[in-house]
Amino acid sequence: MELSELGVPVGPMVRVHGGFANQMYRLDTERGAFAVKELNSLDRRLVYRAEDVFRFERAAFAAGVSMPEPILVGPHMLVHRWVEGEKVPEEPVPAAYAFEVGQILARIHSLDVAWNDDPGAEPVARDWAELAERAVATGQPWADDLRSQVGTFLAIAEFVDTCERPGPVVLTHRDIQPWNLLAREGRPVVLDWELSGMLDLSGELGSTALSIAKGPGFDDIEPAVFQAVLDGYVDAGGELPPWGPSWFVYMIGGWLGHVRWNLLRCLAGVEAGAGPDLALSHDSVRDGVHGLPDLFGRLPRLVEALRSGA
Structure with a gap:
């Protein structure tokens, strides 16, 4: 996706840390500030329907829903106008x-x-006992806690x-x-x-x-x-x-x-x-x-x- 459509940058893109699934950057250009999201396409739990979601967002924004304005969409990136807030x-x-x-x-x-x-819907996995044993074998810091809760995780899955x-x-x-x-x-x-x-x-x-x-x-x-x-x-x-x-x-x-x-x-x-x-x-x-x-x-x-x- 050509970010040149957003205008001439006035500085480098800056990583904004804290995302749970994707990676976010802020880009300031002569046309304003933009949130540029690099979409995780390597190991998503579900297929990301970028075009469908972007069309839905545009409809919501046009209807007055309080949200950042959706600007651009591509196979691996999504751009919104930057919104300041707490x-x-x-x-x-x-x-x-x-x-x-x-x-x-x-x-x-x-x-x-x-x-x-x-x-x-995402299939409900029931391999918690196996995952707990792998966690113990690889020395994960939360492994013992997970192993003690395998029965509960299976009940949750049910x-x-x-x-x-x-x-x-x-x-x-x-x-x-x-x-x-x-x-x-x-x-x-x-x-x-x-x-x-x-x-x-x-x-x-x-x-x-x-x-x-x-x-x-x-x-x-x-x-x-x-x-x-x-x-x-x-x-x-x-x-x-x-x-x-x-x-x-x-x-x-x-x-x-x-x-x-x-x-x-x-x-x-x-x-x-x-x-x-x-x-x-x-x-x-x-x-x-x-x-x-x-x-x-x-x-x-x-x-x-x-x-x-x-």
Whole structure:
């Protein structure tokens, strides 16, 4: 992709660290500042549908969704106009911010964008015992913790594989988390649309609402913030799906797949040349080995505690 279309650079591209899947750079030119994302095409969990996602983003931006303007797309790169804003910490956001996130979701779900059939959900892997033994054999720092949780990880895989999703299925962002949000003058800006696609509505609402209603763990959950997302969704014309465990299965399943993907990168033991740095992959595995069993064990109480919100 020809970045010359963005204008004459006024300095070199600068790496922006911290991405979980791709690598980001900032490029300043005579025409402004741009976020240039180098897409990881070496070991993605799912095929990245760059053109489809870019078309979806353009429709969302045209509809007034608060997000960076999509500028260019290529096989291995994506460019947006740079947006200044404050990072959203992993802690309960203000209720007014959560309400606007709910409104944004409703606006996204109302878009009339053609979408080709998705290739299907990522298969639920059940090779956790084998991976734990490989981790022990290669001296991974989290290996013993993983081995002690193999039974729990298999139970999580079974839940993800068998949990009933009530529908409807919507075209949506699929990854609205604190690290994919900015706060600009106290209002949300939605970043990183690469995972966009079709998803059961309950999974999208539950994942989004819980992620911005809690702290780094699950001891600090604000039900009022969770409720504010749903109130915003209804206020903007959305209709809530039936309540139940399906509201959290997408978050659990996505985290499970993310942990396994990073685990395989750690077992390889080398920098892959794309995607997150190896140290970040180790952090992701360590967090998942502790956090996923914690979330799964709390699921019945979580569903009951937040029932009034839905």
